[in-house]
Every structure is written in C-alpha cells, then in structure tokens.
Amino acid sequence: MRAVTLESVPSAPAVTEVDTPCPEAGELLVKVAAASLNGFDTAVAAGHLQGMMEHRFPLVLGQDFAGTVEALGEGVEGFAVGDAVFGVALKPFLGAGSLAEYVTVSAGHGVVRSPAGLEVGDAGALGAAGATAVVSLDAVALGEGETVLISGASGGVGSLAVQFAAARGAKVIATARPGAQTDFVTGLTDAEVHVVDFTGDLQAQVRAIAPDGVDAVLHLAGDGAQLAALLRPGGRLASTTGLGQDDVKGQDVTVHTIMANPDARILTALAEQVASGALRVPVTAIYPLEQVTEAFTAFGAGTPGKIAVSCS
Ligand SMILES: NC(=O)c1ccc[n+]([C@@H]2O[C@H](COP(=O)([O-])OP(=O)(O)OC[C@H]3O[C@@H](n4cnc5c(N)ncnc54)[C@H](OP(=O)(O)O)[C@@H]3O)[C@@H](O)[C@H]2O)c1
Incomplete structure (x- = not known):
C-alpha cells in the first residue's frame, strides 16, 4: 500500500510503498478514506519522541482516520465489514499510523462507527484534535x-x-x-x-x-x-x-x-455534534496522499485549522 513514512528520525516524511497491515486478534483493518495532520506527526518526524516511545521503521505516520472496515481480526465484536468508522490510531509503539491506504486499529479503543451526517473528510480530521x-x-x-x-x-x-x-x-x-x-x-x-x-x-x-x-x-x-x-x-x-x-x-x-484519550464516548459525542451542525470541523486545506510533502510544508507555514489528507 502507499503510506507516508519515515526511514529514520529526524527526517522528512515521504510517500512510499509498504506492506499492507494484517489485523491481529481484536483489531480492525480499515481502508482509510481521509486522515489529517497533527502537531504530533511533525513532532515524531522531528525526532522529539525518541526515547519516549518505540519507533518501528519504516514508520507510518498519522493518528486520525476515517474510512470503512475492510476486515476483522479474530474475536472482534460490534463491527462488521463495510462499516463506516472514524477515530484515532493508537498503538504502544510508533510506526503503524493512519496516513496510508490502510490502518489496523484496536476495535476496543479509539474507533467508533460514523453517524449519518458526518462527512468522511470531517471525520478524518476530528478525532485527535x-x-x-x-x-x-x-x-x-x-x-x-x-x-x-x-x-x-x-x-x-x-x-x-x-x-x-x-x-x-x-x-x-x-x-x-x-x-x-x-x-x-x-x-x-x-x-x-x-x-x-x-x-x-x-x-x-x-x-x-x-x-x-x-x-x-x-x-x-x-x-x-x-x-x-x-x-x-x-x-x-x-x-x-x-x-x-x-x-x-x-x-x-x-x-x-493533558494526555488526551480519544475513547469511544468522546468520539461519539464529537461525531454527533458535527452531524447535528453544532460543531464545525475547521478543515482549511485538503491534499491527496501523494502530495503529503506539500501538506506538511503548509502545516509548518501557519495554515490555520486542520489540514486533511485524502487517502483513497
Ligand atoms: N498532550 C496531548 O494529548 C496532545 C494531543 C494533541 C495535541 N497535542 C499538542 O498540542 C499542540 C497543539 O496541537 P495542534 O494539533 O492544534 O497543533 P497546530 O495545529 O500546529 O496548532 C498550533 C497553533 O499555535 C500557533 N502558535 C505558534 N506559536 C504560538 C505562540 N507562541 N502563541 C500562540 N499560538 C502559537 C500556531 O500558529 P503558526 O502555525 O502560525 O505558528 C498554530 O496555529 C501541539 O504541540 C501538539 O503536539 C498534545
């Protein structure tokens, strides 16, 4: 699959070909439609997380995602293939992020079904922030x-x-x-x-x-x-x-x-507020995955709000 990766840190993110991940027990494989950039991604690329978390290279960046469930790992309940979902990719190590065509996430944390009325581009920029x-x-x-x-x-x-x-x-x-x-x-x-x-x-x-x-x-x-x-x-x-x-x-x-924890209760409440029109996801720019270098440049150059990335 195509993914935004780092070969080492500090280094500049690049779009490369990596193995598509397989869902482990309790995980979902999500086909990512939209993701977004966060300050965390630039901090990882700059090497600021060295010594704080394990880095697995090639390191796929990205936290936010929105897309559809492609496959279920063993023992997953409450989700079905084809469900529209969004959330935040969280692993105890760095390297299995969401700026990619596919991401695996724990079904038990950081992912919920997207309600009707929540646009996929908004959902992909909502979770972490x-x-x-x-x-x-x-x-x-x-x-x-x-x-x-x-x-x-x-x-x-x-x-x-x-x-x-x-x-x-x-x-x-x-x-x-x-x-x-x-x-x-x-x-x-x-x-x-x-x-x-x-x-x-x-x-x-x-x-x-x-x-x-x-x-x-x-x-x-x-x-x-x-x-x-x-x-x-x-x-x-x-x-x-x-x-x-x-x-x-x-x-x-x-x-x-603060150490924010995007649990299902918070994600569901956020999604409902956006779907009802009470909250606006402030996406100010959208880049295709292949142009993520330009997206990171814009992120570092004072672009306000959220920069979204379309991944498929
Ligand atoms: N602890 C957690 O759980 C957690 C979770 C999420 C995010 N974070 C951290 O929280 C911070 C904000 O995240 P974010 O995603 O919102 O980042 P962001 O999109 O980069 O936003 C930071 C904003 O602050 C502005 N800024 C820069 N210097 C400033 C200053 N001296 N005074 C006031 N504003 C200034 C920037 O403007 P310019 O671009 O024009 O400089 C930018 O608009 C990041 O450091 C991120 O790593 C922590």
Whole structure:
C-alpha cells in the first residue's frame, strides 16, 4: 500500500510503498478514506519522541482516520465489514499510523462507527484534535461566564476549543497572527471572540480585556509560564505541551498536564455534534496522499485549522 513514512528520525516524511497491515486478534483493518495532520506527526518526524516511545521503521505516520472496515481480526465484536468508522490510531509503539491506504486499529479503543451526517473528510480530521480540546476544557472545568485564554487558537486543537468554549458561554480570548489567522479565528463561532496577537505584547493585550486575570488558560502553544502569569489567583491551566505544576512554583494556580484519550464516548459525542451542525470541523486545506510533502510544508507555514489528507 502507499503510506507516508519515515526511514529514520529526524527526517522528512515521504510517500512510499509498504506492506499492507494484517489485523491481529481484536483489531480492525480499515481502508482509510481521509486522515489529517497533527502537531504530533511533525513532532515524531522531528525526532522529539525518541526515547519516549518505540519507533518501528519504516514508520507510518498519522493518528486520525476515517474510512470503512475492510476486515476483522479474530474475536472482534460490534463491527462488521463495510462499516463506516472514524477515530484515532493508537498503538504502544510508533510506526503503524493512519496516513496510508490502510490502518489496523484496536476495535476496543479509539474507533467508533460514523453517524449519518458526518462527512468522511470531517471525520478524518476530528478525532485527535477534538478529543484534546474536550479533555482540556473539562480539565479546567470551564464554566458559563468565565474568561478563558486559548493560546494556539489558530491550530487544530485550538479552533475546536474556541467553538466548545463559546458554546459553554465563556468569554473567549484567542491568540492568532494578524490577518488571515485572525479572520479565521473570529469566523469559528457566531459568539464574540477577543483575538490577541501572539507576536505582539500578549500580556498587555490580555490585561486590557481581563484586568484581574483570566479564569482559565488552554496552553496549546507559546510560553506556558507566561500564560500562567495571566491567570487570576486560583485560576486553572490545561497544557497539551507538557507544562506541569512544578513549572509554576509559587503561583496560586492549578496546572493540568493533558494526555488526551480519544475513547469511544468522546468520539461519539464529537461525531454527533458535527452531524447535528453544532460543531464545525475547521478543515482549511485538503491534499491527496501523494502530495503529503506539500501538506506538511503548509502545516509548518501557519495554515490555520486542520489540514486533511485524502487517502483513497
Ligand atoms: N498532550 C496531548 O494529548 C496532545 C494531543 C494533541 C495535541 N497535542 C499538542 O498540542 C499542540 C497543539 O496541537 P495542534 O494539533 O492544534 O497543533 P497546530 O495545529 O500546529 O496548532 C498550533 C497553533 O499555535 C500557533 N502558535 C505558534 N506559536 C504560538 C505562540 N507562541 N502563541 C500562540 N499560538 C502559537 C500556531 O500558529 P503558526 O502555525 O502560525 O505558528 C498554530 O496555529 C501541539 O504541540 C501538539 O503536539 C498534545
């Protein structure tokens, strides 16, 4: 099959021919129709996961997938060949990802059937970013009327988090570069979004909107300690980039270090919200699998939202 692979790390992803995987006991073989790029893929290619997870080469990249069940491993229940499914490919090692014509996934975790009304291109860009946005907002228990600063709002996780935070009735302060990124972020929801330019004086811009500090921060990008300093006493911060409580010693704030788990309950809820029109998957570009090099270039060049990849 054709797949987006790395021969070593760090290295640039390339489309190559690899063996089509066989589903083991408890696994589904999924024919991938759509996938998407995540910050995780660029981190793996850059070699940032070395020493943290086993790497199996040629390493097939990719987390998100949407497609149809092609075959069932031994003992699988609850799925049938031909089912439309989507989710997040998770293995205890790196190398069996979803940026490929086929992927094997555990039937018990990270995959659900796609409901009617969920477009396959949206489904392939939803799982990882959507689950991370939900888990992060739940971690800080964002409530109606509270003020949240979302740092990294222009990215995949952030653009979904902005929509969730607005739907919870929060006052949203969101980071973006001036110009197209700012227009993209303000267009994510009908609710008012206060955009701040992260390339300028972030502290001053946020203080002008929330003089007493914000109730919560989603740290998806940027300097976590600086962001934590913008919280009111007793405020909460969720970090997807590894900030921990020890990094804010002496401050009266709580830090939640996020490790998102895209379980079936979260995936099903995300899918239903998209199918009902309550949530929009912010796909801003779609590339065929063969042009994934260009997709990674666009990902690294400030393209807002999600970059989708069509795999068949
Ligand atoms: N822990 C977990 O479970 C988990 C799960 C998913 C993701 N993550 C991590 O969470 C982060 C966000 O993921 P993602 O997929 O949304 O990545 P992404 O699509 O690359 O989004 C990151 C966004 O942040 C912007 N940005 C860059 N520097 C910034 C700064 N100093 N202040 C504010 N915004 C800035 C980027 O804009 P430009 O492109 O214009 O620079 C980009 O739009 C990544 O580091 C990813 O690895 C962790």
